[in-house]
Amino acid sequence: MSLPVAQRLVRIPPYPFREVAMLKAKLVKEGKRVLDFGIGDPDLPTPRFVIDALCAAANDPTTHPYDESGYGIPEYKQAIAAFSKQRFGIDIEPEGEVQGCIGSKEALAHIIWAYTDPGDIVLVPDPAYSVYKVQTMWCGGAAFPMPLDPQSGFLPDFDAIPLSVRKQAKLLFLNYPNNPTGAVASKEFLAEAVEFARKWGMIICHDAAYCEVGYDGFQPPSILEIDGAKDVCIEFHSLSKTFNMTGWRVAWAMGGKEIVDALSRVKSNVDSGTFMAIQRAGIAALENYAEWAPKMRAQYQERRDALVSGLRTLGWPVDPPKATFYVWTPVADGYTSMEFSKALLEEAGVLTIAGTAYGEYGEGFVRWSLTIQAPDKMGTIQEAVEAIKSKLNLTWA
Numbered sequence: 098m099s100l101p102v103a104q105r106l107v108r109i110p111p112y113p114f115r116e117v118a119m120l121k122a123k124l125v126k127e128g129k130r131v132l133d134f135g136i137g138d139p140d141l142p143t144p145r146f147v148i149d150a151l152c153a154a155a156n157d158p159t160t161h162p163y164d165e166s167g168y169g170i171p172e173y174k175q176a177i178a179a180f181s182k183q184r185f186g187i188d189i190e191p192e193g194e195v196q197g198c199i200g201s202k203e204a205l206a207h208i209i210w211a212y213t214d215p216g217d218i219v220l221v222p223d224p225a226y227s228v229y230k231v232q233t234m235w236c237g238g239a240a241f242p243m244p245l246d247p248q249s250g251f252l253p254d255f256d257a258i259p260l261s262v263r264k265q266a267k268l269l270f271l272n273y274p275n276n277p278t279g280a281v282a283s284k285e286f287l288a289e290a291v292e293f294a295r296k297w298g299m300i301i302c303h304d305a306a307y308c309e310v311g312y313d314g315f316q317p318p319s320i321l322e323i324d325g326a327k328d329v330c331i332e333f334h335s336l337s338k339t340f341n342m343t344g345w346r347v348a349w350a351m352g353g354k355e356i357v358d359a360l361s362r363v364k365s366n367v368d369s370g371t372f373m374a375i376q377r378a379g380i381a382a383l384e385n386y387a388e389w390a391p392k393m394r395a396q397y398q399e400r401r402d403a404l405v406s407g408l409r410t411l412g413w414p415v416d417p418p419k420a421t422f423y424v425w426t427p428v429a430d431g432y433t434s435m436e437f438s439k440a441l442l443e444e445a446g447v448l449t450i451a452g453t454a455y456g457e458y459g460e461g462f463v464r465w466s467l468t469i470q471a472p473d474k475m476g477t478i479q480e481a482v483e484a485i486k487s488k489l490n491l492t493w494a
């Protein structure tokens with residue numbers, strides 16, 4: 098029997114990375130060598146101290162039932178509060194201002210379900226992680242794009258949002274450090290955003306998944322460092338990228354009590370929390386952050402520097418990102434984003450993601466991920482630069 102799927106599913110484009118994974122698999126099957134700078138998924142294993150903590154916790158049967166609190170076990174929330182104090186200098190109440198999440202992706206989706214009625218407006222950056230827009234559509238809301246362009250440092254221009262849209266918007270999504278552009282936001286910009294949200298009566302959902310991947314000593318701020326931010330903000334953090342834990346599905350949201358509680362009410366009707374043994378492993382991760390994070394950053398920084406300087410030898414005008422493991426590069430003359438990423442893949446065997454996979458304002462760019470799955474990371478970068486040089490004749494205006 099073939100039953101048609103819901104219209105809500107028909108209306109959305111396929112999840113971009115599923116397509117990329119399928120294309121890569123096809124090329125590999127055909128015997129082609131693919132230098133993969135596509136999906137942003139850390140290539141190194143989860144640290145040993147996290148794995149050991151999981152094994153110990155999984156051997157304790159008290160971790161096996163449902164986590165009935167719904168918000169996360171008290172020790173996990175306390176570890177988050179201690180981390181937030183140490184890292185951002187902010188006071189977070191473990192009971193009430195924190196919600197444990199099964200990865201930040203689900204929480205970003207569910208906060209939209211908590212606040213968006215049909216017809217409501219959600220302000221969404223473009224280009225952006227696709228979840229904000231797709232989930233808004235699923236709720237019957239309208240995603241209003243805030244273009245991120247290079248002239249404004251890939252920050253949205255709040256003044257450009259029409260008055261009628263400001264009045265109707267319920268949520269404002271921000272994501273700094275930013276995927277896909279690698280841009281960062283200053284505290285001044287975050288303060289401006291908080292002021293804007295307060296003035297127009299909306300909630301800021303700040304996606305801080307890449308907050309710990311900063312370079313050259315730069316430590317990206319939390320929006321909750323801004324005075325009074327808890328009244329209008331919820332921020333989403335994840336252990337995925339910081340500790341090479343993407344598959345573990347462990348993250349958290351924190352912010353004002355009322356907003357956190359709204360998220361929790363949705364989640365309690367959809368999921369039953371993260372396996373408690375994984376939450377305990379999450380505690381071990383956070384407790385070892387100070388020792389681990391510099392090593393993680395140094396590894397990506399070395400790759401960033403090699404890729405940026407390699408591409409520059411081709412005459413490519415590339416800016417090194419201050420954070421994230423993404424490099425956002427302009428396409429060569431005469432190509433659209435899609436044509437260019439296709440040419441890189443088909444001619445040089447280099448897999449990047451077309452900027453338009455993140456929205457129409459991603460046109461003119463391709464994204465490189467520094468999470469390189471091949472065993473020889475630096476060799477792969479060099480090979481990619483050489484392949485592009487020998488196979489393609491590129492110019493940039």
Ligand SMILES: Cc1ncc(COP(=O)(O)O)c(C=O)c1O
Pocket residue numbers: 137199200201202203226272276304306334335336337343347348
């Ligand atoms: C901007 C952004 N936010 C959130 C996520 C989700 O991360 P996770 O669900 O693993 O915490 C990702 C994953 O790639 C991302 O790029």
